[in-house]
Amino acid sequence: MTYTLPTPKTPLNIGTRGSPLALAQAYETRARLAKAFDLPLDAFEIVVIMTTGDRITDRPLKEIGGKGLFTREIEQAMLDGSVDIAVHSMKDMPVQQPEGLVLDTYLPREDVRDAFISLSGGALSDLSPGTVVGTSSLRRQAQLKLQRPDLQVVEFRGNLQTRLKKLENQVAEATFLAMAGLKRLKMDEVPRHAIEVDDMLPAVAQGAIGIERRINDMRMADMLAAIHDHETGQRLAAERAFLAALDGSCETPIAGLSELQGSTMRLRGEVLRPDGSDAIQDDMIVPIDDGALAGQEMAAKLLERAGEGFFDWRES
Numbered sequence: 001m002t003y004t005l006p007t008p009k010t011p012l013n014i015g016t017r018g019s020p021l022a023l024a025q026a027y028e029t030r031a032r033l034a035k036a037f038d039l040p041l042d043a044f045e046i047v048v049i050m051t052t053g054d055r056i057t058d059r060p061l062k063e064i065g066g067k068g069l070f071t072r073e074i075e076q077a078m079l080d081g082s083v084d085i086a087v088h089s090m091k092d093m094p095v096q097q098p099e100g101l102v103l104d105t106y107l108p109r110e111d112v113r114d115a116f117i118s119l120s121g122g123a124l125s126d127l128s129p130g131t132v133v134g135t136s137s138l139r140r141q142a143q144l145k146l147q148r149p150d151l152q153v154v155e156f157r158g159n160l161q162t163r164l165k166k167l168e169n170q171v172a173e174a175t176f177l178a179m180a181g182l183k184r185l186k187m188d189e190v191p192r193h194a195i196e197v198d199d200m201l202p203a204v205a206q207g208a209i210g211i212e213r214r215i216n217d218m219r220m221a222d223m224l225a226a227i228h229d230h231e232t233g234q235r236l237a238a239e240r241a242f243l244a245a246l247d248g249s250c251e252t253p254i255a256g257l258s259e260l261q262g263s264t265m266r267l268r269g270e271v272l273r274p275d276g277s278d279a280i281q282d283d284m285i286v287p288i289d290d291g292a293l294a295g296q297e298m299a300a301k302l303l304e305r306a307g308e309g310f311f312d313w314r315e316s
Contacts, residue, residue, distance in 0.1 A: 003218070003219035003222065004219075005037055005039060005043070006039065006043040006044060007039075007043050008040060008042040008043055011042065011043055011044055011045040012033070012043065012044050012045070012084050012085070012223075013044075013045050013047050013082065013083040013084045013085075014026050014029060014030060014044055014045065014046050014047060014083065014084070014085055014086075014087060015047050015049050015074045015077050015078060015082070015083035015084075015085065015086040015087070016046060016047070016048060016049070016074070016086065016087045017048070017049065017050075017051055017070065017074070018048040018049075018050065019159040019160070019161075020159070020160065020161060020185060021089070021159065021160055021181045021184060021185060022087070022089070023046065023048070024184045024185055025087050025088075025089065025184065025209045026046050026087045027046070028107060028184070028209065029085075029087045029107065029209070029211060029227070030044040030046065032107065032227040033223060033226075033227060036223075036226040036227055037223065037226070047077070047082070047083050049073050049074045049077055049083075050073065051070050051071065051072065051073045051074065052070075052072060052073065070088075070092045071086075071088060071092070071093065071094070074086045074088075075097070075098050075101055075212065078101060078212065078213070078214055079098065079100055079101065079214070084213070084214075084217070084220055085211050085212065085213050085220055085224070086211070086212040086213075087209060087210075087211055087212075088103075088209070088210045088211075088212060089208075089209065089210075090106070090205035090206075090208040090209065090210040090236060091178075091202075091203040091204065091205045091206045091207075091208070093205070093210060095240055095243050095244035096244075097212065100214060100215055100216075101212055101213070101214060101215060102212070102213060102214075102215040103210050103211070103212045104213075104224075104228075104233075105210065105211040105213070105224040105225070105227065105228045106208055106209065106210050106211070106228060106229050106232040106233050106236060107208070107209040107211070107227065107229055107232070108229040108231075108232060109180075109207045109208045109229070109231075109232045109235065110179070110180035110183055110184060110207040110208075111178075111179040111180050111183055111194070111207055112179075112180070112197065112202045112206050112207040112257060113178075113179045113194045113195055113196065113197060113200075113202060114140065114176050114177070114178060114179065114194075114195045114200050114202055114206075115176065115177045115178065115179045115182055115190075115192040115193065115194055115195065116174065116176060116192060116193045116194075116195055117163075117164070117167065117174060117175050117176065117177055117190060117191065117192050118167075118173060118174040118191060119167050119168065119191060120173070120191075121191040122174075123193045124147075124148070124174070124193070124195070127148070127151060127173070127174065129150035129151070130150065130151070130152060131151050131152065131173045131174070132151075132152045132153075132154055132171075132172045132173050132174075133151050133152065133153055133154070133172055133173065133174045133175065133176075134153075134154050134155070134156025134163070134166060134167075134171060134172030134174070134175045135153065135155075135156050135175055135176050136155055136156050136157040136158075137176070137203070138252070138253045138274055139203055139253045139254060139255055139272070140176045140200075141153050141253070141274065141276070142253035142272035142273065142274050142275070142276045142279070143200050143201075143253070143255070143272065143276070143279075144176075144276065145275060145276025145277075146272065146276040146277075146279055147199075147200075147276075149276060154171070154172055156171070156172060156175055160177055160181050160182075160185065160187075163175050163177065164190065176195075177190075177192070178202075178206055178207065179192075179194050179207070180206065180207035197257055197268075200255075201255035201256070201257055201268060201269075201270050201281075202255060202257055203254075203255060203256075204239040204240060204242065204243045204254065204255070204256040204257075205236050205239055205240060205243075206257075208232055208235075208236055210236075211224055211227075231260060234258075234260065234265070234288055234291055235258040235259070235260065235265070235291070236258075237291050237292045237295075238258040238265060238267050238291030238292055238294055238295040239256045239257065239258050239267075239295060240295070241291070241292040241293070241294075241295030241296050241299075242256045242267070242269050242295035242296070242298055242299050243256060243295075243299075244295075244296075244299075245295065245296045245299030245300065246271065246299045246302070246303070252271070253271065253272040253273070253274055254269075254270070254271055254272075255269070255270040255272075256268065256269045256270070256295075258291060258295075260288060261285070263287065263288060264285050264286065264287060264288060265285070265286055265287070265288045265290075265291050265294070266283070266284070266285050267283070267284045267285075267286065267291065267294050267295060267298060268281065268282070268283045268284075269281065269282050269295075269298045269299070269302060270282075271302050271306065271310075273310070278310070280302050280305050280306055280310075281302075282298050282301055282302055284297075284298055
């Protein structure tokens with residue numbers, strides 16, 4: 001080791017959004033780095049950065065630019081040297097990083113499932129026709145409309161706490177959150193039903209935390225290697241290859257999940273029409289080392305099966 005470790009006087013700066021969940025993820029990253037290098041917590045400084053996606057909460061993401069809205073300002077802070085690394089929820093991350101940055105470190109993945117949230121404590125199957133359900137996720141909207149076309153779906157943006165407050169204010173009767181977020185924040189009091197992945201395939205990379213760095217920063221490359229979870233990296237390589245080959249964005253309802261089974265990987269993928277009128281799925285079992293290639297192949301198969309008319313809505 002030829003680099004200098006951070007100290008309380010010369011701390012390593014960790015960039016993050018300011019929501020409670022984003023901060024919990026940054027604190028976990030800090031704790032893992034401190035433990036790996038036997039450093040005090042104050043050798044790391046959490047730097048909160050407000051993103052465009054955080055500032056604009058009254059419009060759907062697709063109207064204001066998509067996933068990069070939650071990362072752009074943080075990534076600029078890395079490029080100008082204000083922060084050393086950035087901690088992200090991987091399901092929010094575009095598949096391409098800005099020139100000069102790389103995303104190659106992942107913490108152990110949490111629960112990948114969606115959680116159905118209703119303050120009445122009921123399950124999705126308990127909802128009466130016409131009940132209002134709020135979600136900002138095009139994937140969840142499409143999956144819900146596919147399963148329950150009798151429900152009303154409304155736009156429901158905001159962090160976890162904001163969406164729970166909207167339920168209390170009766171903006172909607174129910175919503176969806178990620179089980180991973182609820183667990184990381186230890187919010188056991190929130191009434192929820194975990195939705196099994198066979199019933200609602202999650203977003204690509206849901207439940208995973210990624211850490212981004214400058215591509216030429218070898219000190220950070222070496223330090224982050226000490227906390228990288230190899231299994232999560234293998235799974236996300238397949239899922240994000242699938243997403244990239246589909247040109248995935250906040251305008252496209254896409255779901256995907258890889259699971260390791262011994263020396264093999266099971267990869268599942270789904271593409272839906274936003275109105276829930278149609279969905280196509282695929283399911284593959286491949287050697288783990290072929291995960292990224294399998295993701296590309298699955299995307300190609302789904303695009304071929306979808307045909308030219310499936311994505312007509314993208315032109316409207």
